[in-house]
Amino acid sequence: MNISAVAEAAGLPVKTVRYYSDIGLVPAPGRSSAGYRSYDDSAVRKLVFVRRAREFGFSVEECRELLGLYEDRHRSSADVKRIAAKRLEEIAEKQRELQSLHDELAHLVEACRGDDRPDCPIIDSLGNRYGGL
Amino acid sequence: MNISAVAEAAGLPVKTVRYYSDIGLVPAPGRSSAGYRSYDDSAVRKLVFVRRAREFGFSVEECRELLGLYEDRHRSSADVKRIAAKRLEEIAEKQRELQSLHDELAHLVEACRGDDRPDCPIIDSLGNRYGGL
DNA sequence: CTTGACCTTCCAGTAACTGGAAACACTAGA
DNA sequence: TCTAGTGTTTCCAGTTACTGGAAGGTCAAG
Incomplete structure (x- = not known):
């Protein structure tokens, strides 16, 4: 998937997808022979996750933390709950x-x-x- | 008044007072022989005005607009109302x-x-x- | 082969400050 | 008078989370 396809699938602007890749919030995508970024479904899932978490008011750094928790086999819902409650x-x-x-x-x-007189x-x-x- | 005095009087950080002077939101203050900024009561009033307008959610540019309306002899409360209503x-x-x-x-x-189990x-x-x- | 859409990198800008460094100024105490 | 401590100056950089734009390479259709 090229960047515009993944951006549409994730509901994010292309620029933002590129930005998230640049800052390492989602893993650096593979590249085509021409240097085009090439994303897979897992990237879409992560981007959707991030978009929704951002809509929930989580900062990008908190999204990074949440993604980490999410991927950690030993993640505890207590950690997530603590962050969300805060x-x-x-x-x-x-x-x-x-x-x-x-x-x-x-x-x-x-x-x-709301008239023309100066009292306000x-x-x-x-x-x-x-x-x- | 030195900058820290005026900052305290206006309820703003020193840095912010300097910033507001720098961007011309309030007039450039006079300077002492040593180059210290020297503010008067009118500056305090304007800074208080700005602080409160900012607390009301007006942007700095809108504050500039409001200050302009405020000082304009021909200001109309309709203009102010329009901005506030928006x-x-x-x-x-x-x-x-x-x-x-x-x-x-x-x-x-x-x-x-909120326990240690991964369901969340x-x-x-x-x-x-x-x-x- | 050209046109237009899509992609790349990089640089700059946004809003409204905030932090810090280096250096100068002022004041109170010993 | 010296000195320590605080206040002030300028300037530069960083913050957050993108967004816009320029210059140029790529791809698919007609």
Whole structure:
């Protein structure tokens, strides 16, 4: 399989597949006589794994770790669970921040008249308690 | 005010204050005879404005835009509202994604036994429908 | 044989800083 | 006055995870 075929099969851009190969996240593929990268099904599976793990918020380094666990005959699900739980906690924290940000901004947008007059609660709230910028 | 004083007053790292000055997000400060940056209260106000806008999810370029609107005598709150509303929409979208991600991952973590056995729903769900990696 | 799609490498850029090195400046204590 | 310690300067490099583009080689169809 050439790179574009494997990229499509894995649901990733060609550039990204090349990048993952370059950084050794997936093994370096074989090469055709012309130097084209040649991937097999195992590469597709690994790339799918990586894509989905990335969608789950795992960093590339964590993907590397997960791939390692996955391939390790002695992998323990405890290791995977620990990593996933840590990630989950971070996601929850991000959610809380995003929620408060959303609420506050929504409140401000609502309070903003949106006409041509210079009064604007958004700007006021960003720059206040100094009596103007 | 030296840079560390203004940084503390604005609630930003020194490096970041220097960076904001370098990229012209806030005006280049005056210099002491020794070449030290010398900030005034107006700089502190602008840095506070930027810090808070950044916390609201505005990009540095949007901060630049907002600062411009803020300082423009003819600024209209409609412009600010438009920018904030756009941002708000993006935040809501991010929230939805984060929510589904959170739910799915939480489900998997819960289903994962977390013992030393190699079965792990997390890994299965990331790499499945290929019969193993 | 040409055209167009596909592939290669390499370099640069993104966003928003952050870290570190080398060197100069200022201040407080002995 | 010397010295130690901290603050400041500039500049360069690195971070994350790609993405875009240039210059050029390859392949398959018509």
